[in-house]
Amino acid sequence: MLRTLLFIFLALGFSSQAASPGSDSKTNALAVSITPAEKRGDAAIIPDATHKPVFTTNTILIAGQRVTYIAEAGMLPVLSATGTVRASVFYVAYTRQGDKAEAGNRKAETRPVTFCFNGGPGSSSVWLHMGALGPRRVKMNEDGTLPSPPFTLVDNEYAILDKSDLVFIDPVATGFSRPETEKAENFFGDTADLESIGEFIRLWTTRHDRWLAPKYLCGESYGVFRAAGLADYLNRRYGMYLNGLILVSGILDFSTIITDAGNDVPYPLALPAYTAAAHFHKKLPADLQADLDKALAESRDFAKMEYVRALQQGDRLPAADRKKIVDELARLTGLTPSVIEDNHLRVDEAVFRRQLLRDQGLILGAYDARITGRDADPASPYPDFDPSMAAVRGPFAAGVNSYLRGELKFENDLPYEVLAGVQPWNYGAQNTYPNSGTRLANMMNQNPYMRVLVLGGRCDLVCPVDTMHYALDHVAIDAAYRGNISYAEFDSGHMMYANLPDLKKLQRTIEEFLGK
Secondary structure: OHHHOOEOOOOOOOOOEEOOOOOOHHHHHHHOOOOOHHHHOOOOOOOOOOOOOEEEEEEEEEOOEEEEEEEEEEEEEEEOOOOOEEEEEEEEEEEEOOOOOEOOEOOHHHOOEEEEEOOEOOEOOHHHHHHHHOOEEEOOOOOOOOOOOOOOEEEOOOOOOOOOEEEEEOOOOOEOOEEOOOOHHHHOEHHHHHHHHHHHHHHHHHHOOOOOOOEEEEEEOHHHHHHHHHHHHHHHHHOOOOOEEEEEOOOOEHHHOOOOOOOOOHHHHHHHHHHHHHHHOOOOOHHHHOOHHHHHHHHHHHHHHHHHHHHHHHHHOOHHHHHHHHHHHHHHHOOOHHHHHHOOOOOOHHHHHHHOOHHHOOEEOOOOOOOEEOOOOOOOOOOOOOHHHHHHHHHHHHHHHHHHHHHOOOOOOOOOEOEOOOOOOEOOOOOOOOEOHHHHHHHHHHOOOOEEEEEEEOOOOOOOHHHHHHHHHOOOOOHHHHHHEEEEEEOOOOOHHHOHHHHHHHHHHHHHHHHO
16 A cells, blocks of 8 residues: 555745845845746746756754854756766755854854755655755644645754754755756766766755765655765765764664565554554543553563464464454454454454544544544445545645745746656666665665664554654664664654644754764
8 A cells, every 4th residue: 555655755034135145245136046937927936956056045043042144055067077068956055154264263164064866766855955944944733744734834944954954855856956968867867866966965965065074864754775885975975974874764674574375574663653643543542542552562471472473373273272362453453353363363454443433434544543534435445535645735735935035036947847757767676675784784884883763653554654763773773873763752753843832853863973
């Protein structure tokens, strides 16, 4: 179902003026010379890498501290080995003002910079950009549910711009990024993706004189798979070492989420997410309902022990043992024993989403199982749509289109592709599941200073948080470096930052990580 499709991931300024830091007014005028087509009376505007970036200045409050920053919106070329432009990549970069390098001042060069992207494959960076890390965010209901349109933007007092500069990257075919001299499908694959994003990071770092700065990658969903590969690729291709990876709601090993026949790995790893969702909807027995931590601990213990042993036995599992497994799964998921029996002890996320609140006529979200909705055919065995994706798609699409043109002054008549079709995607794996863990391990063994922060939502059914624990527990890194990996869990789902309490925790967690 959804796991085999796209994995998206999924402060009003005190002053606002067009300003290129360190430039005179004449240069600055060139930087913002793009004007809407209807005012110029000519063809549609389609900026590419030859256009100068647009700069604006703003100030927000983060943790009570006034932070003035330069926003840079522009296109950067993806260059071939011979220097020809293969594609133009759209980005938005934020640099804290006052840290700009001047003659004899190296402060800006050593300020941390974090390169951010979402996943898909085929997602723009809008989710991390305007939901979590950037200085402006889409205003959702505090619990992450859909607000009533029209939608609004607010200052993001939980941005991390006080601790790190930020660069949000839209891969080729997403956002405003487009191929130039090649077919789009040349960029649709694991290796091609690492090459284009890696080249972007190299060129941005070079043009902005940030080779000596601490560098981090923050990826969400498939962006985690990408970040792990990039850590290795940037070293092999350019000798660029990273200080850390921030891995949000991600996937490293596809065998942990794809429920093919014969692959029983995903089911025990998804069980704690089912328990968390059932707890939120008050479907667990009284003793588990009274204590979420106890419920999750019991769910994880059962998943690793009795449940795994039962699945390994297949149809040889004795009837009495089978009944015990069914009863315990029902206890930990809130599902009826008949649903578990009908699915041969193997309940995938689509079945769980349909069945948990079926008596109420509700389906659960895949990206956030706390969020519910109603679909057209309650008799269908699977939900027709994902209520949690429906909750964010409209607000974020409206927000980014308004923000880029209205506040950042970047004009482009092409549609901003929030989610683009990039299929088929070449994962580079043959007769096996794609796995980026080996590349991550290679880099951790070579660079013992690189740290990894793993963030996940307990109610994420697309990339359950336990899948990352499993994948990282199975990568071949020296025991001495396992202390470089840290974890944090959140109460909501995949885009935990849409839930305001989790957004606050997310900022604290990331800023503590960056400060180490």
